[in-house]
Each structure stands twice: as C-alpha cells, then as structure tokens.
Amino acid sequence: MRTAAAASILILLLSFGAKAQSIYGMNYIGEAVHMGSSRHQALGYSAVAVQDTINSVTPNPASTADLPMGTLTFQQVLSASRVYFLDFSSKQTRYQVPTFTVSFPIRKGLVMTTGYRTRYMGRADFVYQRDIEGAPVAYENYKLDSSLYILPVIVAWRPFDALRVAGEAQFNFGSIIDKVNVWFDDLNYRNVDSQRRRNFSGLSWGASLLWEAHPRLWLGCNIDGAVNYRVDEVVENTTSVLDTSTTFDYTLPLALDVGFAANAFGRWWLSSSYWMRAAADPAGFPQLEGSVGDETHIGVGIERRASNEGHILNRIPIRLGFYTDKWHLQFPPGQEVNSMFLTFGSAIPLGKSPGAIDYTLEFGRIGSKAENFVEENVFRLGLSFSVAEPWSKRSTKRH
Amino acid sequence: MMKRIYFAYALIAAIAVLALSAGCGTDAEGPVTRPFHESGWYSPQAGDTERYIDTLRNVSMIEIPYGIGHSSILKLGEIKGVRYTTLLMQFRYDSLANYEGMTVDSVILDLPVITVQDTLFHLGVTFNELLEGFSEDDTITSPPAYDPDPIQGANEETVRDISFERTEFSINKTIVQEWVDGTADPWPHGISINWAYVPDTLGLIEMYAQDYGTNPPFLNVLFDGGTEVILPVVSDYAITEDRITDLAAAGGTARRIYFEFDLDGVPELAALNYSALVFHTDGSSGLGATYGEMLVGTSTDFPYYLYTPDSSDPDDPGMLEGTGVSRSLIPVTIDAKIKIPLGQYMIDVLNGSRVNTVLVLQSDFEATRVQILAIFDTAAGDSIRPYIEIIYTMPTDFQGKR
Numbered sequence: 001m002r003t004a005a006a007a008s009i010l011i012l013l014l015s016f017g018a019k020a021q022s023i024y025g026m027n028y029i030g031e032a033v034h035m036g037s038s039r040h041q042a043l044g045y046s047a048v049a050v051q052d053t054i055n056s057v058t059p060n061p062a063s064t065a066d067l068p069m070g071t072l073t074f075q076q077v078l079s080a081s082r083v084y085f086l087d088f089s090s091k092q093t094r095y096q097v098p099t100f101t102v103s104f105p106i107r108k109g110l111v112m113t114t115g116y117r118t119r120y121m122g123r124a125d126f127v128y129q130r131d132i133e134g135a136p137v138a139y140e141n142y143k144l145d146s147s148l149y150i151l152p153v154i155v156a157w158r159p160f161d162a163l164r165v166a167g168e169a170q171f172n173f174g175s176i177i178d179k180v181n182v183w184f185d186d187l188n189y190r191n192v193d194s195q196r197r198r199n200f201s202g203l204s205w206g207a208s209l210l211w212e213a214h215p216r217l218w219l220g221c222n223i224d225g226a227v228n229y230r231v232d233e234v235v236e237n238t239t240s241v242l243d244t245s246t247t248f249d250y251t252l253p254l255a256l257d258v259g260f261a262a263n264a265f266g267r268w269w270l271s272s273s274y275w276m277r278a279a280a281d282p283a284g285f286p287q288l289e290g291s292v293g294d295e296t297h298i299g300v301g302i303e304r305r306a307s308n309e310g311h312i313l314n315r316i317p318i319r320l321g322f323y324t325d326k327w328h329l330q331f332p333p334g335q336e337v338n339s340m341f342l343t344f345g346s347a348i349p350l351g352k353s354p355g356a357i358d359y360t361l362e363f364g365r366i367g368s369k370a371e372n373f374v375e376e377n378v379f380r381l382g383l384s385f386s387v388a389e390p391w392s393k394r395s396t397k398r399h
Numbered sequence: 400m401m402k403r404i405y406f407a408y409a410l411i412a413a414i415a416v417l418a419l420s421a422g423c424g425t426d427a428e429g430p431v432t433r434p435f436h437e438s439g440w441y442s443p444q445a446g447d448t449e450r451y452i453d454t455l456r457n458v459s460m461i462e463i464p465y466g467i468g469h470s471s472i473l474k475l476g477e478i479k480g481v482r483y484t485t486l487l488m489q490f491r492y493d494s495l496a497n498y499e500g501m502t503v504d505s506v507i508l509d510l511p512v513i514t515v516q517d518t519l520f521h522l523g524v525t526f527n528e529l530l531e532g533f534s535e536d537d538t539i540t541s542p543p544a545y546d547p548d549p550i551q552g553a554n555e556e557t558v559r560d561i562s563f564e565r566t567e568f569s570i571n572k573t574i575v576q577e578w579v580d581g582t583a584d585p586w587p588h589g590i591s592i593n594w595a596y597v598p599d600t601l602g603l604i605e606m607y608a609q610d611y612g613t614n615p616p617f618l619n620v621l622f623d624g625g626t627e628v629i630l631p632v633v634s635d636y637a638i639t640e641d642r643i644t645d646l647a648a649a650g651g652t653a654r655r656i657y658f659e660f661d662l663d664g665v666p667e668l669a670a671l672n673y674s675a676l677v678f679h680t681d682g683s684s685g686l687g688a689t690y691g692e693m694l695v696g697t698s699t700d701f702p703y704y705l706y707t708p709d710s711s712d713p714d715d716p717g718m719l720e721g722t723g724v725s726r727s728l729i730p731v732t733i734d735a736k737i738k739i740p741l742g743q744y745m746i747d748v749l750n751g752s753r754v755n756t757v758l759v760l761q762s763d764f765e766a767t768r769v770q771i772l773a774i775f776d777t778a779a780g781d782s783i784r785p786y787i788e789i790i791y792t793m794p795t796d797f798q799g800k801r
Contacts, residue, residue: 023431023432023435026432026435026441083431084431085430085431085433085434086430088430088431089431090430090431124432124441126432126436130448132448132449132450132790133450134450134788135450135673135790138448138672140445142432142436142441142443142445144441178442178443178797180443180444180445180795182445182446182448182672182792184672184673186673188673188740189672189673189790190671190672190673191672192448192670192671192672192791192792194443194445194794194795194797196443196797235797237670237794237795238670239668239669239670239750239794241668241750242668242794285442286798287439287440287442287798288440291440329440331434331435331438331440332438373434374431374434374435
C-alpha cells in the first residue's frame, strides 16, 4: 500500500501546473466534471448501474459496498484540443486535477469512502494587445482559475445480496478567481492588477442505489443533492480604494443520474445512463441571466469484461462508449452548447491483486462553428490507478 | 514483486502523460476567446488605458547664490554663461625665513595653464593683494576686499595678459625683498586675479588648482647666486558669476528648475501605469565638463536630483529641500528627449496621500561642480516643450458588458 501511495503521489504531482478544461469552461462555474474512473469514462460515463469491485472512484457510490479490501483510486485526465473560431485556431493541452478516493471496508458489505472530487472547473489564460500612442505596447491579460470540489464522506451498505445503497455527506468548497492584469513591455511601467475571488462553501447530501434486478440486469440511481453555497466575494485592485467584499448565496440544483447495465451475451454488457441538473439561478453572475439552461448527459457503453482464463487478450477488458452533453450555458443566448464523444478503453490488471490501471481514449467535439461560433475538437487520455489491500490490523512480533 | 509492478505502471503512466503534454503543446488562447469575452459570457473587462499629457502650469528657475572652493581646476573667463571673474590664491611663505640677508634677483608668478578655449583667447587681468582672508570651504560669490592698486610687474606694468602661451608673470622684486628683509610681511591673505576689462571675445583659461594634488600655481623667487625658492599656492578659489540666460539647472552657481502642474485631466479612479517628467535638453547651452576637466578625467554627465519640495512657495526656504523622487545622469551637450520616471511620487499624488504638485530639478553635484543642464521651456514648440506624461488604466469591470 505504501508503494502504491507513492506511485499515486507521483501521478498527482504531474498534475501541478494544470491548465484549463474546455475553452467553454472559461465562464460561470466552469465545465462539469463527470464522476467515475477511467473504466466508467471508457463506457461513456454511462456506468451508474455498473457494479465495480475494483475502483473506489465510481459514478454510483453505492457500488463501493462491493469493495472487498481497502482501496485507493486515482484518476487523471489529460485533454488536448484544437479550438476554432473564424480563421483562428489554437491548440491546447490541459489536465484535470486528479480525483482520488480511498475506501475502507468496515465489515463485509459496509464500506466507508472519502477523498476528493471536482464538480466543476474552468481555467483560461489569454492576452490581448493594446496599442497606446506614445507608449510601449501594452497587454491585457485575463486569467480564470475556477474549481468547485467536494470532500465526500460516503457510507455504502449491501443489506441484501441484490441491493447496495449509499448515503453521502458532501463538504463542498471551491473558488472562482478572475485576474485581470494590464502590463507593458517595459519594466518602467507598472502593472495594474485586479482580482475577484469568490470562495464557495456549503454542505450537501447525496444518496444512491444499485440493484441487481436480475443476474443479467442491474439498475442504478444517484441523487446528488442541491448545494446551497455561501459565496464570499473579495475584489482587490491596484487602487485599493476600489476594493470591495460581499457575500451572497448561490444554489447549485440537485442532479439525478439513472441508468441500467444489461448482460447482452457472454461477457458483453451494455450500459446506459441519463444525468441531468436543472438550470441554476445565476446569482452573482448577472451577465448570464437568460443564458442558463438544464444540463444533461446521455451515455451508452459496451464492455467485454475480462476473463480470468485463456489468452492474454481474454484477460483484458474491452470498452467502447458514446456520450453527449448539453451544457448548462447557452452561447449565444438561447443557443444550446452540445458536445459528443466516442470513447475507447481497456485495463491492465495488477498481477494477482484486485487493483488495475484503466485507460481511456476519448475523441469528440464541443460546440460548433455554425451554432456557437467556437468549435473545439478534443482528444482526451484518461488514466486511473486502483490498488487494494486487505484492511486489517498488522500483528506485532515480540522478541 | 507486486510493489515493483505498481511502481512500473505508475512510472509508465507518468511518462505517457509527460510525453503527451510535451508533444501537444499549448498556443496562446487570445483570438479564440474573443467571442466569449466580447459577448460578456466571460465577464471581466479590463478598463481602458489612456495617455494623459499635462502641459505644466508653470516652469521657472530658482537662483541660489553659491560658490565652489574645492576644485581640481581653476578657471578664468566665461563659458556657457558662467563667468569666472576672480581667482583667489594664498601662498606658503614659511621657507622665506631661511633666506634672510640674501638679495632677490627676480620673482615670477607661475600659473599652470593646461588649456584655453579657444586657443586664441587671452584675458587681461590685474593681480591685487587681498585685504581679507578666504577659505575653500566657504561659499564665496563675490571677491573679498582687495587693494585696488594692482601688484606691479618687473617693469611696473599692472595689467597682465594671460593666454595659452603666456602663463608666467613677473612680480616687482622689491616687494619680495622687503619680505626677506623683514621690513614688510608677505601678503597675509594672498592675492586675487581679476579681470582688467571685458574682452571682445569670451573664452576660458584653465589651470591646475592645488586640490589637483600636483603642479599648483606658485611664486618662484630667484636669489642672486642662483638660489631658487618655490612658494606654492596652499589655498585657491575661483569665483563665478551667473550670466545664464536659458532655462537651466546648474551646479556651482547655482540654479534649479521647478515645475508646477495639476492633474485635473486624470480621472479619480485611474490606476497609474507610468508617469514621467519629460523635457528636451538644449545641447548648445549645456555644460557637462570643461575641456580642462575632461583632461583630468572628470565625467561629462550631469547628475540630476529631482525632488518634491517641502513648500511650493518659491520664496519659502522649504522650496530648497524636500523628498527625493529620482536621481540619475543626463547627457547635457546633445539635444535629447529626457524622461524621468516619477514612480511612487505620482502614485501618491493621484491617490491623495501627497498634495504637493511641484517638482524641483537640480544638479546633484550642485556644491562641487559647475555644470549646466539647459532645457527648452514651455514657450517652445509642442515637440520640445516640457510636460508631465501619465499613462493610467481605469478599473476592471467584473460584471462585464451585458
């Protein structure tokens, strides 16, 4: 476990210096981050009804009731995209902050999980040139650093062989930081800086269910309760008399995820899910009045599960998926922003351990030039890393 | 074994992420973000950046009577409106006591001239015995009292003509013979060398001063029998008269320029990017160093000191001291646009923590060197008149355009 933790920290360190998500995330509260490990990513995030006995990061917390050992899971996504607007294009490489959770079986069928998970995030860093007569060239620099995250405490229970349920306390935190900076190509010129920082905090609840309706049919549901955030806003400027601070409330509405997983034949399983969150009132974001709508996700996945026998190719899973998202924001106002992704993935088993390295490739598009003026073609690489060891007290030898 | 596998997998993953990251790269986002920004979807909007020119309410000079005693070079004549009217010299007479009973054959005053501008310049002067003492440490702006009857030469001449070729002047030997015989004291306060008349063409004669360390002016007393005694100068002083007509800051004489301005055109909420006092130097009227000073390795740059005075009233002594804003070097013998950044001073003025809107420019070597920084005044054309330049940015609007 110690070596696994060190390896995981190595992955975590790689994420430092992380940049943005989709360019569409450079506003409001950012881009929704889907729940799940790279296994679930490979299934088009359609796996709310998929039983998982390896990963602690899952789209359905009730699934963690099946973890037989102490389990640590990291998930990291690298995104590379090319953004198009008119005749301009820009290639971007970005990381998500990793998601990680650790699960501790208290007794068989009763598992406690905690960790870190990002709900929404957005990052941007762009600059425009300013020409001022009689002065050196000036630059207008904008930076967005937005992250709303959860520190969940989950208790998952399997009261019957066919049923898993979970309750979740969500400690919500995060911040949206906008920095604006005007600077010159001359050290004699002073930067003029402004920053608006909004710190979010709030407690929310979640509940989930995973039901084995039939050995070949599983149903799943996850309710992610509404979050009533308290937002502390501080605006700081180079001219300090302009500094302000204020507090307001912002409610992130409840999200609901429902789906099924069905054994089509042999080791092949089909899964699908529908996730939605109602439109939020954009309190604190008056410029977005009339531009916020319901957010939805529809995913479909096919998985050929791994066999414990046979050729090496039989021992690894094969996963394919498709998903489409409707963003919570409309751009231009009234015009939906949609994204579509194809996913492909597999896993490398970790020897005789129940752990695995799951990996996923995603290819997709966010927005379109015809409808949204801006189109982003995206390639994503997802990696997750799960390790497990029995959760027991070590014996102490006495000499 | 399992631990090795875990670590190997993690390492492979790390390398893969790094390789992808390095291979993909990231462009500047600039143009592709415009639709979001210009529509207000992404709301922060930086305020406008503007350039403001304050043409100055008033630019004037303060004249401060001043004199410089310690100098490596003594000067007579005039350069760039600074007239060197008088030289004061004191000699060391101690050794004369050893020659009692001897007969003086001749006496020569030797002035170690090193350069004359221009080379044909010559100046008629008289040597007069000083009736008062002087000190190099004092500020002397006019000659101390002296005997109006000039010291005569060997042929009883009173007006001597100094030029590059003529630097040795005879002194009536009977004067010195009386010193040797003890019937008269040597000139107790020394002599002054004064202009005998104003020449048609002005120029400058430069010679080593005793402060240079070697080769000072001296009296050469030659006795019968060939014995020679040198009486070197032990204290000397060049007195100046300020005849500068241009708008100038000058050391030595001395002059300072003060600039009065207001910032009514700068919005109250503006955040300062840059501010500067801008002026154009008039190289033809500037003086960095005389030729003689350059020969002894003196710098030609004008070290300036810009300060905000304790009082904005030119008649108040508080105008002569205050808080420093900037100090550096300026070349003064070429026409150039000079910008002196005003830094924190202007920030303080704009945010109201400082109300004084006057700046004073002076030579930072005001007490040690005669130098002139001449600038074009407010009556000059727009391209060369002085002004205050301010570049500011208005506050960011975080609520955006919509």
